[in-house]
Amino acid sequence: MSKRILPSKEERHKHFGSVPPIKGTKPTKKEDMPDLQNTPKDFLFSIQQVGVTNVKHPITIAADTIPSQQTTIANITMTTALVQERKGINMSRLTEALHDRHQSGWTVTLETLEDFAKELADRMEQPGAIVSMTFPWYFERQSPMMEKPGLIHADVTMKAEVSNTEKTKFTVGMTAAVATLCPCSKEISEYSAHNQRGIVTVEADLKADTGFEQDWKVTLLDAIESNASAMLYPVLKRPDEKRVTEQAYENPRFVEDLTRLIAADLYEWDALSRFSVECRNEESIHLHDAYAKIHVDCETNS
Structure with a gap:
C-alpha cells in the first residue's frame, strides 16, 4: 500500500488558517519605538513592588553540608520600586540581568543576592528592589545505625530587600x-x-x-x-x-x-x-x- 502524498508544509499551514504577515506601519527598530514605561508624567501613586514572579531558573548554591556546592532550580521573584513619575519599568531588563549573572557563574549567597538586587534598582533607576528565591536544598544524610547514605532535601527561601534610604x-x-x-x-x-x-x-x-x-x-x-x-x-x-x-x-x-x-x-x-x-x-x-x-x-x- 503506497503512502499518501500530502500537501507541502506551507500549503498545510494555509489550509489550517495561516495567513501571510501584513505590511506594518509601526517602527521595527528599537531606537525608533516609543518607550511608554519611561514617559514622564504624574501617574498618581508610587508603587512599592513591580516586576516578574514565578521565574524558574537554575542557580548554584553553597552549603556546609555534602554536597558543598550544587545546582538547583529556583522559583524567583524580582521586583523594583516604581516612582510616581514613571508609568512602568522595563521588565525585560530583570530577566536579562538574571541571565547575565548566570553566565558569569555566580553562586547565590545572601551577599550576592543583595548585590544583584542593588544592580536591578540601578538598572531601573529606582530607589529600591527586592529579590527572593525559593528552591530545594539537597544534603546527604546517613541512617542512624547502619550509616547508609542518601540525599534528602528541604525547601529554602532567601530574600534581599535593598533601599537607597535604609x-x-x-x-x-x-x-x-x-x-x-x-x-x-x-x-x-x-x-x-x-x-x-x-x-x-x-x-x-x-x-x-x-x-x-x-x-x-x-x-x-x-x-x-x-x-x-x-x-x-x-x-x-x-x-x-x-x-x-x-x-x-x-x-x-x-x-x-x-x-x-x-x-x-x-x-x-x-x-x-x-x-x-x-x-x-x-x-x-x-x-x-x-x-x-x-x-x-x-x-x-x-
Whole structure:
C-alpha cells in the first residue's frame, strides 16, 4: 500500500488558517519605538513592588553540608520600586540581568543576592528592589545505625530587600518535614502511639550587621529537626527503622510542643531580629491536620 502524498508544509499551514504577515506601519527598530514605561508624567501613586514572579531558573548554591556546592532550580521573584513619575519599568531588563549573572557563574549567597538586587534598582533607576528565591536544598544524610547514605532535601527561601534610604533587609526561610508522635496517644494507650509527618515552616529576618559566617540553612534545619520526635531519612534498613521508631516514642511532641521548642532555639540565635514558626501535622487518625504558629520579635521580647 503506497503512502499518501500530502500537501507541502506551507500549503498545510494555509489550509489550517495561516495567513501571510501584513505590511506594518509601526517602527521595527528599537531606537525608533516609543518607550511608554519611561514617559514622564504624574501617574498618581508610587508603587512599592513591580516586576516578574514565578521565574524558574537554575542557580548554584553553597552549603556546609555534602554536597558543598550544587545546582538547583529556583522559583524567583524580582521586583523594583516604581516612582510616581514613571508609568512602568522595563521588565525585560530583570530577566536579562538574571541571565547575565548566570553566565558569569555566580553562586547565590545572601551577599550576592543583595548585590544583584542593588544592580536591578540601578538598572531601573529606582530607589529600591527586592529579590527572593525559593528552591530545594539537597544534603546527604546517613541512617542512624547502619550509616547508609542518601540525599534528602528541604525547601529554602532567601530574600534581599535593598533601599537607597535604609539598610538591606534579609529574610530567610525553610520548610522541612519531620516525624512527630502524639503524647496523648502514648499516655492513654496500653501499647503503641499514633504518629504523623510534621511539616515545619520557619521564616526569619536576619540582622544586617551580624555577618553571615554561619550557614543559616544548617542552623534552621537543626532547629527544626532536633526538636521533633524523629528526623526523616532517605535510606533505612531494619536496625535503622527500629532506632527511629523507638526515638520517636522517647520524644513525643504535640504540634504546640514542636512550635515552642523550635522557637526557643531560634530565640537563642543572636543573628535574628524576628521570626515565625509554623507547624502542621498531617494526622494519621484524623482527616484534618493539627496546626500551630508562633511569631516572635527578638528585639522587643514579644
